[in-house]
Amino acid sequence: MRLDIEIQHGFANRTSSGAAPFTVDVSLSLDARAVALVGPSGSGKTTILNAVVGVFRPGHGRIALDDIVLLDTARRINVSQSRRRIGYVFQDGRLFPHLTVRRNLLYGRWFSPRLEQGLGLDDVVALLGIGHLMDRRPDALSGGEKQRVAIGRALLAKPRLLLMDEPLAALDLERRAQILPLIERLRDELALPIVLVSHDPIEVARIATSTVELRNGRVSAVHSAPSAKPVKRAVGSADVIPLAASFRRSAR
Amino acid sequence: MLTPEEMDALQLSLKVAFCATLISIPFAIAAAFALSRLRFPGRSLLDSAVHLPLVLPPVVTGYLLLLTFGRRGPVGQLLEAHFGIVLSFRWTGAVLAAAIMGFPLLVRSVRLSMEAVDRRYEQAAGSLGASPLWVFLTVTLPLTLPGIIAGAILAFAKALGEFGATITFVSAIPGETRTIPAAIYGYVQTPGADGSAMRLAVLAALVSIVALAASEAMARRMSLRGA
Numbered sequence: 001m002r003l004d005i006e007i008q009h010g011f012a013n014r015t016s017s018g019a020a021p022f023t024v025d026v027s028l029s030l031d032a033r034a035v036a037l038v039g040p041s042g043s044g045k046t047t048i049l050n051a052v053v054g055v056f057r058p059g060h061g062r063i064a065l066d067d068i069v070l071l072d073t074a075r076r077i078n079v080s081q082s083r084r085r086i087g088y089v090f091q092d093g094r095l096f097p098h099l100t101v102r103r104n105l106l107y108g109r110w111f112s113p114r115l116e117q118g119l120g121l122d123d124v125v126a127l128l129g130i131g132h133l134m135d136r137r138p139d140a141l142s143g144g145e146k147q148r149v150a151i152g153r154a155l156l157a158k159p160r161l162l163l164m165d166e167p168l169a170a171l172d173l174e175r176r177a178q179i180l181p182l183i184e185r186l187r188d189e190l191a192l193p194i195v196l197v198s199h200d201p202i203e204v205a206r207i208a209t210s211t212v213e214l215r216n217g218r219v220s221a222v223h224s225a226p227s228a229k230p231v232k233r234a235v236g237s238a239d240v241i242p243l244a245a246s247f248r249r250s251a252r
Numbered sequence: 253m254l255t256p257e258e259m260d261a262l263q264l265s266l267k268v269a270f271c272a273t274l275i276s277i278p279f280a281i282a283a284a285f286a287l288s289r290l291r292f293p294g295r296s297l298l299d300s301a302v303h304l305p306l307v308l309p310p311v312v313t314g315y316l317l318l319l320t321f322g323r324r325g326p327v328g329q330l331l332e333a334h335f336g337i338v339l340s341f342r343w344t345g346a347v348l349a350a351a352i353m354g355f356p357l358l359v360r361s362v363r364l365s366m367e368a369v370d371r372r373y374e375q376a377a378g379s380l381g382a383s384p385l386w387v388f389l390t391v392t393l394p395l396t397l398p399g400i401i402a403g404a405i406l407a408f409a410k411a412l413g414e415f416g417a418t419i420t421f422v423s424a425i426p427g428e429t430r431t432i433p434a435a436i437y438g439y440v441q442t443p444g445a446d447g448s449a450m451r452l453a454v455l456a457a458l459v460s461i462v463a464l465a466a467s468e469a470m471a472r473r474m475s476l477r478g479a
Contacts, residue, residue, distance in 0.1 A: 053379055054378075055375055055378065055379075080383075081378040081379065082378055082381050082382055082383045082384075082386075083381075085381060086379065087379065087380075088375075088376065088379035090372070090376065092372075094372050094373055094375075094376040096373055096376070096377070096391060097373075097395070098394045098395055098397075107377070107380055107382075107390075108380035108381050108382075110381075110382075110386075111380065111381030111382055111383075111386070112381055153380065154379075154380070157379075157380040157381050
């Protein structure tokens with residue numbers, strides 16, 4: 001995937017937290033299979049995710065995924081959230097409490113292009129091992145189960161890109177150990193581009209092929225890990241996108 | 253057990269209350285949505301207007317309805333000329349009066365429930381490709397449902413008991429606009445009709461208690477779910 005993100009936005013000091021006025025000024029051009037955004041709280045990670053998914057419109061910016069322009073303030077392009085087809089896995093799962101697991105999973109199918117190739121319900125259920133949960137309600141699921149269903153729900157909406165905001169933060173070590181390999185399989189076997197926000201170095205090391213460090217709303221460093229372990233487990237998937245990562249770091 | 257007259261009053265009351273509740277629900281959802289989600293000029297004015305029937309003397313509400321929707325009122329004239337609808341002194345007018353009087357209760361309940369809906373579910377639905385209208389229909393509205401039902405039960409009970417605005421606007425014509433409260437009032441004024449008054453009073457109390465219990469049960473279920 002090639003992901004271009006350019007955001008300039010000044011947040012007036014409207015919050016009651018007393019934080020100083022905050023400016024996000026980021027320019028990234030990434031060629032990677034999985035990008036991790038890391039940095040302390042308030043460094044702009046979630047702002048970037050929200051801009052990519054389309055719930056936040058920056059004052060100035062351009063966001064493009066491969067050839068698809070999602071936002072270009074200069075050209076007055078702003079694709080609405082529902083048309084961007086960017087999957088979002090939240091830290092807290094956010095399964096719809098009034099729907100069963102099955103209907104949660106199928107929610108996005110109503111809106112995704114019908115004819116497009118993609119994983120079917122059975123594939124996703126098998127991949128995530130959630131077949132026995134289908135008729136339950138979300139409040140009857142454990143944290144790890146919720147998160148697996150949330151990943152499945154995002155996958156079935158046939159996203160072009162999967163954003164994950166600390167997807168494992170709410171889970172204990174054992175559950176993390178179960179879900180991490182699943183995320184790796186999404187990256188390798190499904191060739192689904194991933195943007196991950198995380199505070200956990202292990203998570204970042206295992207999932208990300210490149211890492212963007214943010215500090216005070218700016219990019220402070222970009223690391224690519226072309227030496228990251230090659231995708232041996234991705235049997236039969238010749239979809240391995242060139243790992244050559246080209247990064248451009250710009251400070252305005 | 254009930255005389256035909258009393259039976260008429262009961263049936264009419266149920267019909268009026270049912271129609272009034274059903275008609276108000278969509279308007280109440282729209283009003284609750286506007287009040288809880290939208291920022292627009294005149295928002296506090298709308299808020300006050302919705303709550304007005306709660307604080308105005310019902311007789312005043314009924315009189316205002318008569319001035320507006322009566323056969324010589326501006327809206328009443330329009331309705332009659334263009335749609336052939338006459339509200340004053342008809343059971344449909346009783347429906348309007350009951351709907352207006354129950355409206356604040358309904359809006360309040362729906363609004364509280366809608367404000368309690370976690371916006372993050374709506375955001376999640378958006379990220380799955382649902383347009384704002386679909387998000388509202390498939391996420392916001394179902395999560396608001398307990399509040400809608402609880403409010404509808406309250407509004408129904410209020411409509412059953414409505415007296416002041418109804419009798420001012422549409423009078424108490426037996427079989428047409430004489431609902432239970434109006435009938436009770438009539439029997440109380442009539443020598444020797446104490447039995448009728450008492451039977452209808454017990455009936456009214458029973459219906460109200462059942463409605464209140466149902467509303468409470470709904471509210472409890474809602475708070476359990478929200479936890």
